[in-house]
Amino acid sequence: MKEIQMCFCVTFLFAFGIVYELSQEPDCFFFCNPISKHFLRPKDVMSQGRSIIFLETTDHLQPSPLVLCSVESAARVYPDRPIVFFLKGLVNNTFPDIKSSYPSLFFLSTMKNVFLFPLQEDILFQDTPLLSWYLQVNTTKEKYWPYIISDAIRLAVVWKYGGIYMDTDVISIKPIPVANFLAAQSSQFSSNGVFGFQHRHWFIWDCMNDFVHNYNGDIWGNQGPYLFTRILKKQCNLTNFQNVEDHVCYNISFLHPQRFYPIPYETWAKYYEVWITKPEFNHSYAVHLWNFMNQREKKNMTIGSNTLMENLVRTHCPSTYRFELHKTQLPQNKTS
Ligand SMILES: *[C@@H]1O[C@H](CO)[C@@H](O)[C@H](O)[C@H]1NC(C)=O
Numbered sequence: 001m002k003e004i005q006m007c008f009c010v011t012f013l014f015a016f017g018i019v020y021e022l023s024q025e026p027d028c029f030f031f032c033n034p035i036s037k038h039f040l041r042p043k044d045v046m047s048q049g050r051s052i053i054f055l056e057t058t059d060h061l062q063p064s065p066l067v068l069c070s071v072e073s074a075a076r077v078y079p080d081r082p083i084v085f086f087l088k089g090l091v092n093n094t095f096p097d098i099k100s101s102y103p104s105l106f107f108l109s110t111m112k113n114v115f116l117f118p119l120q121e122d123i124l125f126q127d128t129p130l131l132s133w134y135l136q137v138n139t140t141k142e143k144y145w146p147y148i149i150s151d152a153i154r155l156a157v158v159w160k161y162g163g164i165y166m167d168t169d170v171i172s173i174k175p176i177p178v179a180n181f182l183a184a185q186s187s188q189f190s191s192n193g194v195f196g197f198q199h200r201h202w203f204i205w206d207c208m209n210d211f212v213h214n215y216n217g218d219i220w221g222n223q224g225p226y227l228f229t230r231i232l233k234k235q236c237n238l239t240n241f242q243n244v245e246d247h248v249c250y251n252i253s254f255l256h257p258q259r260f261y262p263i264p265y266e267t268w269a270k271y272y273e274v275w276i277t278k279p280e281f282n283h284s285y286a287v288h289l290w291n292f293m294n295q296r297e298k299k300n301m302t303i304g305s306n307t308l309m310e311n312l313v314r315t316h317c318p319s320t321y322r323f324e325l326h327k328t329q330l331p332q333n334k335t336s
Pocket residue numbers: 059088089091092
């Protein structure tokens with residue numbers, strides 16, 4: 001009898017979780033509690049092909065303020081779409097672990113349309129050209145392994161589920177109006193830090209095949225931005241951008257560099273400077289903060305610094321801002 005009750009209860013929770021997910025109510029009525037989400041699997045959440053996808057390919061489970069802001073800003077800009085964050089470190093952690101040990105992850109999990117899932121490459125690569133490569137690559141020999149595996153996973157996830165992939169240093173500002181797109185870093189160069197495709201799109205399939213056939217782990221980005229650029233150039237004549245108009249080729253939009261890279265990588269440090277007049281980023285759907293360039297200096301969002309970075313977080317990620325502010329105030333509270 002107890003088992004039947006238990007079973008009913010689980011079924012009810014599961015069904016309710018789906019109803020809850022599908023409902024587009026701005027407020028949560030019964031469950032603001034993320035436990036209901038815990039019964040969902042990626043395919044339950046992502047089957048409509050409209051997800052915004054983030055990855056953490058290391059075991060790290062304590063996202064920086066910038067990562068929190070990437071996810072929160074996406075959750076705000078796309079309130080009726082699931083925001084899915086795959087983390088490798090969740091493979092061996094249960095929900096109670098997260099609640100007790102990883103407050104910033106728990107903070108993310110309380111957002112209505114944010115879903116955290118364990119990242120399992122071997123499962124994601126199944127039925128793609130990447131699986132055979134993955135099973136034979138010797139990771140200890142690969143000097144760019146963290147980049148390569150991340151490049152591979154984002155292709156497989158977008159192929160399988162469809163949606164928009166974003167790096168965790170991208171702050172969303174307004175919705176991207178097209179489904180199939182690549183982000184230009186210049187007229188002749190595509191990034192792979194943000195891109196979107198419907199599920200099972202031929203472009204991503206071509207990319208996965210090229211990934212395996214022209215694999216060269218010694219060249220940084222050969223499976224990443226250079227791969228996208230290569231495949232795009234095979235199909236399309238890339239002419240120079242005029243003004244801020246996007247290009248379209250075979251229904252794939254090649255979005256102007258202003259859409260995501262209003263500050264080019266050479267001047268990445270400007271995000272950590274104080275600006276006299278605040279930039280509007282009117283032509284941008286999101287801004288990419290070049291965390292990659294920032295690796296040596298490890299600049300963070302500093303509360304009270306009045307840098308562009310702080311202002312972006314305060315404007316587009318008010319919850320993250322409050323969360324960080326609260327952390328800085330904790331020690332003072334303790335001493336007083
Ligand atoms: C999870 O645990 C298994 C078994 O202890 C271990 O082999 C694996 O490396 C762990 N994975 C992660 C991502 O921590």
